[in-house]
Amino acid sequence: MWVDPAKQWAECMGAAIGQFEVVVTELPRAVPARDVRQVATVARRCDGVLVVLADQPHAALAADVVFEANGSTWSTVGSGYLASQEMRVALRGRRVAQPHVFPLVLGASCTDDS
Amino acid sequence: MSASRVAVVRLSVPDGRIMHRLAQALVEVTPFIEVIDECQILLPMRGPTRYFGGEEAVASRVRSVALAITAIATTDGDVSVGVGGSRLTAQIAAQSGGSGVAKVTIIPGDQQSTFLERQSVGVLERFAHVRPDTVSLLFRLGLGTLGAIAAVERDVLVDRFGPEGGDIHVLCSGGDLLEPFTEPLPTQCFVESHHDEVLGHVDPVVAAAGELVGRVVDHLGSRGLVASRLIATFTTEHDESCSRVWYHPNGFAVAGLTERLRWQIESWLGEGLTAGVSHMSIDVQNTRPYHAVQLGLWGEHGAADRAAWAAIGRLASLVGDNVRVPEWWGGRDPMHEFALVPAARVELRDPDVVRQRVMPGAVRPDRWTGALAGMVPPVCIAPRREVQVLDADGRPVVVTGRHLFSTSPEWVVDGATRLRITACFGPWPVEERWWDTSRQRRMARMQCVVESAAKHTAAYLLVLEKRSWWMVGEYG
Numbered sequence: 340m341w342v343d344p345a346k347q348w349a350e351c352m353g354a355a356i357g358q359f360e361v362v363v364t365e366l367p368r369a370v371p372a373r374d375v376r377q378v379a380t381v382a383r384r385c386d387g388v389l390v391v392l393a394d395q396p397h398a399a400l401a402a403d404v405v406f407e408a409n410g411s412t413w414s415t416v417g418s419g420y421l422a423s424q425e426m427r428v429a430l431r432g433r434r435v436a437q438p439h440v441f442p443l444v445l446g447a448s449c450t451d452d453s
Numbered sequence: 454m455s456a457s458r459v460a461v462v463r464l465s466v467p468d469g470r471i472m473h474r475l476a477q478a479l480v481e482v483t484p485f486i487e488v489i490d491e492c493q494i495l496l497p498m499r500g501p502t503r504y505f506g507g508e509e510a511v512a513s514r515v516r517s518v519a520l521a522i523t524a525i526a527t528t529d530g531d532v533s534v535g536v537g538g539s540r541l542t543a544q545i546a547a548q549s550g551g552s553g554v555a556k557v558t559i560i561p562g563d564q565q566s567t568f569l570e571r572q573s574v575g576v577l578e579r580f581a582h583v584r585p586d587t588v589s590l591l592f593r594l595g596l597g598t599l600g601a602i603a604a605v606e607r608d609v610l611v612d613r614f615g616p617e618g619g620d621i622h623v624l625c626s627g628g629d630l631l632e633p634f635t636e637p638l639p640t641q642c643f644v645e646s647h648h649d650e651v652l653g654h655v656d657p658v659v660a661a662a663g664e665l666v667g668r669v670v671d672h673l674g675s676r677g678l679v680a681s682r683l684i685a686t687f688t689t690e691h692d693e694s695c696s697r698v699w700y701h702p703n704g705f706a707v708a709g710l711t712e713r714l715r716w717q718i719e720s721w722l723g724e725g726l727t728a729g730v731s732h733m734s735i736d737v738q739n740t741r742p743y744h745a746v747q748l749g750l751w752g753e754h755g756a757a758d759r760a761a762w763a764a765i766g767r768l769a770s771l772v773g774d775n776v777r778v779p780e781w782w783g784g785r786d787p788m789h790e791f792a793l794v795p796a797a798r799v800e801l802r803d804p805d806v807v808r809q810r811v812m813p814g815a816v817r818p819d820r821w822t823g824a825l826a827g828m829v830p831p832v833c834i835a836p837r838r839e840v841q842v843l844d845a846d847g848r849p850v851v852v853t854g855r856h857l858f859s860t861s862p863e864w865v866v867d868g869a870t871r872l873r874i875t876a877c878f879g880p881w882p883v884e885e886r887w888w889d890t891s892r893q894r895r896m897a898r899m900q901c902v903v904e905s906a907a908k909h910t911a912a913y914l915l916v917l918e919k920r921s922w923w924m925v926g927e928y929g
Contacts, residue, residue, distance in 0.1 A: 350771055358764030360757065413876070413902055413912055413928070420827040420878045421900050421912060424928055446828040 349374035357385030365392045366400070375399040403434035408443070422446060458498040458508070458562070459633050460536045462515055463547035467491040471522065473720030476697070478518045482511065485634045487682075487698045491716065493547065495540060495700075497633035508536050512557040533558070538565045539629045544580040545572060565627045570600025581624050582703050587617060599625040616742075620702070630702050631681060631739055642680070642737040644668045651690050651729030655719050658687070658730050660770030662714045663707070665735050667766070670707050670802075673740060679704030682739040685714055687721065690728035695721040704741050706800045707762070715797070758802075765796050774798075780810050783818055785883055787825040787914070788833045788925050823883045825898065830914045830926025837923040841866040842899075842915065852880045852897040852917055865903055865913070867924065872903035875910070880917065894918070 348367050355362050356378070366375070376399045382389040391400055407429040416422045423446040431438035462479065464471065468491070476494055479486050482505075487495040501511045512534045519532045535546025537560040546558040546568075560568045574591045576599070577583035596602045602610070602625040610618030620630055644665050652658045662685075673679055681704045688694040697717050701709065722730075768776045777793035778801070784790060790813075800806040813819030842850045844860035851859045858880060865872045879899035886893045896918040904910050912928035 347771055351768055354764055354767040354771065358760045411910055411912075411928075415876075415878065416827060420825075421902075421928065422827050424828065424912070445831070 349378055352378045353381055356381050356389060357387055359387060361388045361390065363390040363392065366397055372399055402432055404430065404432040406430060457629055457632055458502070458536065458538050459540055459543045460496045460498055460508075460512060460515060460534055461489070461540070461543040461547040462494045462496070462519060463533050463535065463544075464492040465533070470720060470723065473717075473723075474522050475519055478522055479515065482514055482518060485636070485698060487634060487700050488713075488717075489544075489700070493544065495543070495633065497635050498536065499633075499635060508559055509557075512536055512559060516557060536560065537568075538562050539624070539627050540633075541576065541580055541624050541629075542569060542627060545569075545576055548580075566600075566603075569625065569627055570598060570603065572599045574598060574602065577621065577624065582701065583617070583621060583624075587614060587621075591621075603627075631700065634682060634698050634700070634738070637684070637736075638738050640736050640738070641678075641740050642669055642672055643734065644672070645732065645734035648729075648731050648733075651731045653729035655715070655722055656770055656773055658718050658722070658733075659711065659715045660766060661730075662687075662718065662733055663711045663766050663769070665733060666705075666707050666710045666714065667762070669735050669737060670705070670710075673737070674743060677743055678740040679706075679743040680710075680737040680739070681705070681741045682737075683710075684736040684738060685717060686734050686736070687718065687730050688732040689726050690731040691726075693726050693728070698738075700739075704743060706806075707802055708797060708800050712798055762801060765801065769797050778810075781813050781819075783813065783821060785821050785823045785825075785885065787829040788835075790829070823881075823885075825881070825914070827900075828928060830928050832927040832929040834924055834926060837916070837925045838867065840915065840922050840924050842917075842922045851920065852882070856880060856882045856897070862899070862901065865901065865915070865922075865924075870905065872905055872911075874901050875904050877901040 348364075348370050352362070352364060375397055379400050391397070391402065396402060396405065408426045409429065411424055411426045413421050414423050414425065423444055425442055425444045427440050428443045429438065429440045462475065464475075472488065472491055472494070476486060476488055479494060479496060483496050483501045485497060489495055496511075496515065498508060498511060501514075502508055505511045505514055515534055516532070519534075533547050534557045535543045535548070536558070537543040537546050542560050542565055546560050549558055574588055574597055577591075578585055578588045591597075591602065596605065602621060605622070607619060607622040610622045612618070614621065623630060646661060646665060648661065652661060669680060669683075681702065682698065682700040683705070684696060684698050686694060686696040695717065699705070699710065699713050705713075718730075765776055774795035774797060776796045778796045778799060779791045780794045780799070782790060782792045791811075799810060841864075842862050843864040843866060844850050845863045846860075847864075848860065850862045853859055862874050862877050865874060877899055878901070880897040881899075882895075882897045884893075884895045887895075896916050899915045899917070900912065901915060902910065902912045913924055914926035914928075916923045916925050
């Protein structure tokens with residue numbers, strides 16, 4: 340589902356959090372800090388997972404778990420085309436007892452079947 | 454025979470506003486009309502035929518009423534009327550009426566079989582909501598016309614297609630699954646809502662109507678039924694009201710019925726009422742068994758499903774059609790394989806329909822020649838951004854007629870940012886609809902891995918079209 344946040348980001352988040360198992364959102368730049376805090380409060384009260392896509396963590400949205408992807412490398416099929424992407428994902432946060440880094444491969448199932 | 458004869462009024466150009474005015478005007482001819490869709494209205498002929506003195510007189514009256522509406526007159530009377538012994542017959546007759554001038558096509562009862570038997574089986578999908586895969590299978594079985602299907606024994610079709618086979622046989626034999634609506638029946642299910650704070654705008658009224666629809670569907674669904682015909686009525690605080698009969702041969706799902714009510718509400722509120730809506734009701738007149746939904750293991754949809762549907766309803770009342778869900782479209786353009794379509798306009802509760810909507814190959818083909826091989830960029834750059842691709846000497850790189858780079862690409866210039874190409878793949882030419890000068894498209898694609906001045910690595914999908922390079926996707 341895609342929702343254009345415009346000026347109704349907080350209202351939309353209030354309607355979605357707790358009703359869907361996973362809610363993914365970008366943080367609009369102009370959203371007031373008060374709205375962010377309200378959404379964070381609702382998210383803590385409800386079941387489900389809230390994923391916030393952002394370059395920098397927001398002060399009001401203290402995430403339990405932070406995924407940070409770094410160091411992408413691409414592999415190819417021969418010299419033909421990009422077939423998969425491997426990156427290193429760092430996992431940290433206040434609910435992570437031991438921060439660690441693991442590899443993540445995207446698109447590995449894409450093979451040349453021609 | 455005359456008991457089930459019907460007329461269908463058809464606009465060649467769909468227009469919800471004109472249809473609403475037409476529906477209101479046709480109530481002069483008969484009080485019980487059904488709006489089939491945004492360009493067709495159905496009228497039972499029994500009462501009007503007796504009153505006006507024959508089918509020709511009724512059809513002529515209907516035509517004059519339609520032409521009396523200013524908006525229709527300005528479109529050069531682009532309306533046709535079909536009369537027949539069943540909905541399907543009347544719809545086909547109205548369709549064959551042509552455009553340009555108003556036309557009337559009456560299929561007499563004794564000619565109906567002859568008229569139907571030569572019709573292609575494709576009309577079942579177009580007018581009777583028979584599923585495309587069923588129509589395709591009928592073709593492959595050699596049953597290409599309605600006459601060929603009618604000649605097959607009904608039991609044989611039921612054995613092969615289940616209850617749908619029986620319905621198809623009835624339609625092809627000139628019958629109707631449900632008689633036209635001529636008088637209100639005892640209600641099968643009645644829901645209503647009163648609003649002390651009147652609703653003056655479309656979205657809140659539609660949201661409230663959507664809740665009523667959900668109650669109807671849940672109530673009937675618990676009994677294994679679905680509403681096939683109902684009366685939806687909206688009333689303002691000043692007692693202005695708008696009532697419509699809605700019919701669907703397969704029964705209404707939430708999205709389909711809510712969409713129809715949205716049209717009814719938008720058209721009605723657009724008239725400029727003197728007060729907001731204070732009461733609304735749905736009176737289910739006819740039901741049919743619900744074959745489509747595969748219920749959960751314990752016989753019902755899960756609580757998570759119901760919570761998600763309710764949330765979508767609330768979000769739609771906030772941001773309208775900006776609540777969207779994915780739909781597989783396929784094609785050669787990797788950035789448009791999936792489209793986002795308004796959630797209110799698609800079926801969300803039927804798992805088979807949902808699966809068909811998102812699964813490549815279920816309805817539209819999943820494999821396209823010329824499609825991008827390998828990874829599809831997960832990030833779509835919309836609108837696409839114009840960039841420059843340069844060689845080591847700073848000259849623009851193009852793709853030759855032999856589908857080769859003119860020189861080796863070394864740089865991508867994205868505005869003020871200069872990115873060094875560390876690896877590139879392609880070019881892959883694509884030429885679409887070369888036979889159609891207005892829609893033809895010719896381009897070449899290239900994947901490239903680039904490195905910024907800060908040693909940050911990224912990969913992009915670029916397209917060369919009309920001598921310009923465009924950045925369309927990012928392997929983020």
